[in-house]
Amino acid sequence: xxxNVNRILTxxxxxxxxxxLTTLFVAILILLGLYLLFANFAPDxxxxxxxxxxxxxxxxxxxxxLITVQRLGFKSRGGKYYLSLVAGTxxxxxxxxxxxxxxxxxxxxxxxxxxxxFFWLAGYPFLSYHFYHSFRVWxxxxxxxxxxxxxxxxxxxxxxxxxxxxxxxGSDEGGFDLxxxxxxxxxxxxxxxxxxxxxxxxxxLRRGDILLLHRILISLFIVIAMLGDxxxxxxxxxxxxxxxxxxxxxxxxxxxIAYIVLTTGLLWYNRISVKIKNNVQDALNKQYxxxxxxxxxxxxxHKSNNMSESNMSESEExxxxxxxxxxxxxxxxxxxxxxxxxxxxxxISTEGIYLxxxxxxxxxxxxxxxxxxxxxxxxxxxxxxxxxxxxxxxHSKFNFQRLYRPLSNDSVIFVIDSNAILDLEFKxxxxxxxxxxxxxxxxxxxxxxxxxxxxxxxxxxxxLLHEKMPNQ
Numbered sequence: 076x077x078x079n080v081n082r083i084l085t086x087x088x089x090x091x092x093x094x095x096l097t098t099l100f101v102a103i104l105i106l107l108g109l110y111l112l113f114a115n116f117a118p119d120x121x122x123x124x125x126x127x128x129x130x131x132x133x134x135x136x137x138x139x140x141l142i143t144v145q146r147l148g149f150k151s152r153g154g155k156y157y158l159s160l161v162a163g164t165x166x167x168x169x170x171x172x173x174x175x176x177x178x179x180x181x182x183x184x185x186x187x188x189x190x191x192x193f194f195w196l197a198g199y200p201f202l203s204y205h206f207y208h209s210f211r212v213w214x215x216x217x218x219x220x221x222x223x224x225x226x227x228x229x230x231x232x233x234x235x236x237x238x239x240x241x242x243x244x245g246s247d248e249g250g251f252d253l254x255x256x257x258x259x260x261x262x263x264x265x266x267x268x269x270x271x272x273x274x275x276x277x278x279x280l281r282r283g284d285i286l287l288l289h290r291i292l293i294s295l296f297i298v299i300a301m302l303g304d305x306x307x308x309x310x311x312x313x314x315x316x317x318x319x320x321x322x323x324x325x326x327x328x329x330x331x332i333a334y335i336v337l338t339t340g341l342l343w344y345n346r347i348s349v350k351i352k353n354n355v356q357d358a359l360n361k362q363y364x365x366x367x368x369x370x371x372x373x374x375x376x377h378k379s380n381n382m383s384e385s386n387m388s389e390s391e392e393x394x395x396x397x398x399x400x401x402x403x404x405x406x407x408x409x410x411x412x413x414x415x416x417x418x419x420x421x422x423i424s425t426e427g428i429y430l431x432x433x434x435x436x437x438x439x440x441x442x443x444x445x446x447x448x449x450x451x452x453x454x455x456x457x458x459x460x461x462x463x464x465x466x467x468x469x470h471s472k473f474n475f476q477r478l479y480r481p482l483s484n485d486s487v488i489f490v491i492d493s494n495a496i497l498d499l500e501f502k503x504x505x506x507x508x509x510x511x512x513x514x515x516x517x518x519x520x521x522x523x524x525x526x527x528x529x530x531x532x533x534x535x536x537x538x539l540l541h542e543k544m545p546n547q
Contacts, residue, residue: 125327142345144158159205160201166198170191170192187258203272239260289347292339306329393520394519411497419443420452420531424484454475455481493528500513502514
């Protein structure tokens with residue numbers, strides 16, 4: 076039961092991308108057209124227009140970032156990842172607001188450096204975390220190539236070093252104060268740090284990536300914003316005041332364009348990822364009954380012990396043992412688990428059976444910790460199993476996931492080294508009303524072992540497809 080998410084709504088994704096890019100292009104043209112209108116017919120209002128456009132564009136980016144975090148969940152991995160983008164853009168929004176106040180409210184033509192620069196510079200660490208976090212995610216998927224990282228660092232370091240050198244040269248000739256020099260070079264260094272992941276992300280993109288457009292747009296946001304920073308710093312440090320006053324508007328128009336690009340990228344990400352999640356949900360819901368049927372058939376086969384040796388095919392041959400004595404059951408499980416050499420799979424089908432053998436589960440965990448083997452555990456998605464999840468997180472060799480849905484039959488399945496299974500369940504006692512007795516089945520039959528492995532791997536796959544894939 077493998078699902079290729081990239082095939083879901085491919086035509087719709089392509090159409091949405093074309094519409095979105097067209098809208099983005101039109102929005103940029105409108106922005107430029109409005110500025111030229113102000114510049115020709117009301118030049119004294121141009122600073123008001125530029126500052127207003129900047130503030131509206133950046134706060135739109137902050138709002139869209141918050142919507143993304145809210146949709147993903149503040150405590151989720153994806154939510155925390157985009158929360159750093161919210162923090163970075165929010166700090167930049169404060170910076171733009173302060174700059175606008177200085178320029179429009181106080182009448183300072185170029186408030187540089189000022190307190191606004193503190194907020195701009197403070198936003199760099201948060202944005203850096205957002206973009207460099209992609210390296211870890213993509214490294215796991217083996218997308219990023221070392222060559223792209225090396226070329227990105229070199230291609231960024233050379234112009235950044237040159238800009239720092241020219242700024243120092245210009246400061247010697249122009250007599251700029253130390254604060255201006257430091258602030259300017261901090262911008263240059265911060266831009267270089269952000270450009271590295273942006274270039275690597277663009278370099279490493281693949282055509283079949285379902286979120287290709289989103290990653291291109293958020294990377295272009297960095298590239299365009301950095302272009303504005305470099306242009307501003309170069310004009311401030313190296314060009315005389317008259318020329319700078321005449322050309323400053325060019326660089327200030329770059330910023331709203333960058334924020335429009337970011338907002339568009341986030342808007343598209345939210346729309347497409349929601350569609351992906353809904354379609355994955357539909358696909359899983361359609362496939363789940365087949366998994367449930369396989370589970371029922373497998374557990375029913377475990378229960379039936381009336382097959383004669385003569386009726387068993389060669390693939391069904393193997394040692395099988397049924398244990399009903401509670402003391403012998405615990406002894407059998409512990410002894411079998413202690414013989415594990417490499418790995419073990421554990422599936423707890425429902426919350427009910429977990430509560431019945433809660434103490435035994437914790438005792439078995441201690442045994443497995445001592446063995447130092449790889450363990451994967453599937454547990455029901457219930458708040459009453461929160462303590463178990465916390466306990467499992469303490470051990471590096473343990474990897475657990477919550478079931479996409481509880482399975483119908485109450486069972487705990489152990490698959491040991493892909494060679495044997497232990498199936499623990501409770502069945503009604505026919506002699507005593509409202510009473511249950513334990514039944515443990517140990518089997519080395521290849522067909523039964525492989526059936527349980529198939530069930531486990533599919534159950535392991537479902538939550539990954541449902542929760543993680545749409546947010547990558």
